[in-house]
Amino acid sequence: xxxxxxxxxxxxxxxxxxxxxxxxxxxxxxxxxxxxxxxxxxxxxxxxxxxxxxxxxxxxxxxxxxxxxxxxxxxxxxxxxxxxxxxxxxxxxxxxxxxxxxxxxxxxxxxxxxxxxxxxxxxxxxxxxxxxxxxxxxxxxxxxxxxxxxxxxxxxxxxxxxxxxxxxxxxxxxxxxxxxxxxxxxxxxxxxxxxxxxxxxxxxxxxxxxxxxxxxxxxxxxxxxxxxxxxxxxxxxxxxxxxxxxxxxxxxxxxxxxxxxxxxxxxxxxxxxxxxxxxxxxxxxxxxxxxxxxxxxxxxxxxxxxxxxxxxxxxxxxxxxxxxxxxxxxxxxxxxxxxxxxxxxxxxxxxxxxxxxxxxxxxxxxxxxxxxxxxxxxxxxxxxxxxxxxxxxxxxxxxxxxxxxxxxxxxxxxxxxxxxxxxxxxxxxxxxxxxxxxxxxxxxxxxxxxxxxxxxxxxxxxxxxxxxxxxxxxxxxxxxxxxxxxxxxxxxxxxxxxxxxxxxxxxxxxxxxxxxxxxxxxxxxxxxxxxxxxxxxxxxxxxxxxxxxxxxxxxxxxxxxxxxxxx
RNA sequence: GUUCACGUAGCUCAGCUGGAUAGAGUGUUGCCCUCCGAAGGCAAAGGUCGCGAGUUCAAAUCUCGCCGUGAACACCA
Numbered sequence: 001x002x003x004x005x006x007x008x009x010x011x012x013x014x015x016x017x018x019x020x021x022x023x024x025x026x027x028x029x030x031x032x033x034x035x036x037x038x039x040x041x042x043x044x045x046x047x048x049x050x051x052x053x054x055x056x057x058x059x060x061x062x063x064x065x066x067x068x069x070x071x072x073x074x075x076x077x078x079x080x081x082x083x084x085x086x087x088x089x090x091x092x093x094x095x096x097x098x099x100x101x102x103x104x105x106x107x108x109x110x111x112x113x114x115x116x117x118x119x120x121x122x123x124x125x126x127x128x129x130x131x132x133x134x135x136x137x138x139x140x141x142x143x144x145x146x147x148x149x150x151x152x153x154x155x156x157x158x159x160x161x162x163x164x165x166x167x168x169x170x171x172x173x174x175x176x177x178x179x180x181x182x183x184x185x186x187x188x189x190x191x192x193x194x195x196x197x198x199x200x201x202x203x204x205x206x207x208x209x210x211x212x213x214x215x216x217x218x219x220x221x222x223x224x225x226x227x228x229x230x231x232x233x234x235x236x237x238x239x240x241x242x243x244x245x246x247x248x249x250x251x252x253x254x255x256x257x258x259x260x261x262x263x264x265x266x267x268x269x270x271x272x273x274x275x276x277x278x279x280x281x282x283x284x285x286x287x288x289x290x291x292x293x294x295x296x297x298x299x300x301x302x303x304x305x306x307x308x309x310x311x312x313x314x315x316x317x318x319x320x321x322x323x324x325x326x327x328x329x330x331x332x333x334x335x336x337x338x339x340x341x342x343x344x345x346x347x348x349x350x351x352x353x354x355x356x357x358x359x360x361x362x363x364x365x366x367x368x369x370x371x372x373x374x375x376x377x378x379x380x381x382x383x384x385x386x387x388x389x390x391x392x393x394x395x396x397x398x399x400x401x402x403x404x405x406x407x408x409x410x411x412x413x414x415x416x417x418x419x420x421x422x423x424x425x426x427x428x429x430x431x432x433x434x435x436x437x438x439x440x441x442x443x444x445x446x447x448x449x450x451x452x453x454x455x456x457x458x459x460x461x462x463x464x465x466x467x468x469x470x471x472x473x474x475x476x477x478x479x480x481x482x483x484x485x486x487x488x489x490x491x492x493x494x495x496x497x498x499x500x501x502x503x504x505x506x507x508x509x510x511x512x513x514x515x516x517x518x519x520x521x522x523x524x525x526x527x528x529x530x531x532x533x534x535x536x537x538x539x540x541x542x543x544x545x546x547x548x549x550x551x552x553x554x555x556x557x558x559x560x561x562x563x564x565x566x567x
Numbered sequence: 568g569u570u571c572a573c574g575u576a577g578c579u580c581a582g583c584u585g586g587a588u589a590g591a592g593u594g595u596u597g598c599c600c601u602c603c604g605a606a607g608g609c610a611a612a613g614g615u616c617g618c619g620a621g622u623u624c625a626a627a628u629c630u631c632g633c634c635g636u637g638a639a640c641a642c643c644a
């Protein structure tokens with residue numbers, strides 16, 4: 001909003017000066033002590049115009065200063081050697097834009113040029129297996145990205161993509177039958193007991209594992225008895241999974257899984273055959289996805305194993321076929337561990353080759369591995385990695401112990417705080433990086449943390465509660481530097497949000513909301529509003545803080561963080 | 568081995584579509600609760616941006632080489 005308006009003025013001036021530039025870039029100042037925004041275009045124009053950057057910048061500044069509308073935008077605009085153009089906004093401009101933002105939904109960010117339907121895949125929990133930290137990371141990042149895209153004006157569809165047809169099911173069925181469990185009485189406690197035990201036994205005994213694999217295969221082929229077991233396991237497990245997601249405030253539009261994908265395998269196979277893509281290699285059916293331009297050899301995608309079984313790539317392909325057919329998405333985003341990058345590369349290329357969907361449809365948001373304190377990844381296979389549920393419980397206990405007053409807090413508020421701590425910690429990091437999981441991270445409440453943001457929000461809320469602003473707007477003044485800094489920060493919303501959308505990076509929003517809070521803290525610490533004689537000033541400030549809090553709240557919501565009643 | 572990612576303050580990390588004096592948090596050392604909540608504020612100290620070249624008026628940012636760490640490399644997901 002701010003940037004576009006300034007850019008328009010610059011382009012206007014460029015036209016007058018006969019500068020043949022097609023665009024101009026105004027960026028946030030990196031010297032806030034000198035100006036609010038800056039333009040470094042003079043350096044680029046120097047070659048084109050065969051003049052020195054200072055000359056060009058000086059002329060641009062002069063042209064802008066001579067405009068009749070100068071003061072409605074700028075307080076000061078000046079050229080600083082060797083050719084920077086430093087821009088300081090006028091109070092009028094700042095307040096005009098803020099008022100406009102305050103009147104609009106979503107602070108007036110424009111609708112996307114093209115409204116896209118975007119599919120997101122960020123669940124991947126396995127039925128009958130407990131969720132662990134990795135699942136939480138996927139869920140939090142995915143949910144946040146979904147909310148961001150949706151806020152930007154796109155249509156989003158989230159699919160949990162359940163792992164409900166794998167070997168673990170065979171193992172659990174075997175264990176249930178062995179114990180002679182009555183199907184209708186099976187609870188999550190039974191699954192929590194049977195799965196780890198069976199998993200351990202299968203590791204010891206390859207024969208037992210083979211038997212379980214056989215059960216799994218028969219289930220996939222339609223064995224009715226096993227199917228009943230499977231349904232029950234799925235039902236019980238999903239209840240549990242749903243509860244955890246609910247705790248995390250993560251939701252999905254679709255609860256499909258691998259078992260649903262199996263229905264679409266024949267269709268998928270036909271599509272591949274039609275394009276003559278399937279070929280036999282070492283007994284397996286594969287798709288050659290290599291390209292001559294590859295720097296590194298990309299192995300073929302294995303569609304069907306030599307023993308006739310299907311695997312991960314198969315169900316992923318089949319799932320895509322189904323999604324394209326039913327929903328015609330413009331984009332499909334996968335939020336998974338970075339280590340799966342090659343797998344997705346193969347799948348995406350296959351889709352492109354088979355005409356299922358163009359390569360550009362897909363994006364793999366590969367987040368860094370969740371590592372332990374030793375820097376090694378948490379193991380997901382042998383049940384060694386701690387259960388998510390117990391970690392959340394642990395975090396809550398630590399929180400209660402941290403502050404006396406927390407003992408009187410409602411369960412709901414405590415849960416919100418736990419969520420805020422771990423989500424802010426996760427989302428304020430760039431998701432591409434590895435993530436060292438440290439239980440102390442789950443209880444960090446000071447500094448750049450979720451609780452700090454919530455604390456600021458609640459304090460502001462308390463301050464403005466007692467001031468009736470009625471229909472009062474932003475006003476036309478700015479009273480001091482704390483005031484000005486906060487207003488300027490709020491103006492950045494659109495820039496920051498667009499960055500977050502384009503990069504699918506919630507961390508930009510986390511950093512931004514933190515910056516807002518720091519400035520808001522400084523503001524109310526230094527500008528006491530209680531008993532202020534200047535009523536206009538008091539209302540101006542109350543309006544500003546109201547807008548600030550609205551923004552904090554919406555940003556938090558995009559980070560999947562709620563606001564407690566107190567803390 | 569090949570490919571990719573990463574290396575910034577004691578620690579955890581921002582910054583990377585090139586711009587001016589490289590920023591936060593934490594930890595360390597001080598100060599600030601008769602004022603709207605101290606889960607807060609203010610200040611100080613802390614840096615060869617892994618190393619070396621190159622491109623450029625300008626490099627933490629782009630290119631190349633080296634060193635270090637990690638990941639992936641067809642019938643697991």
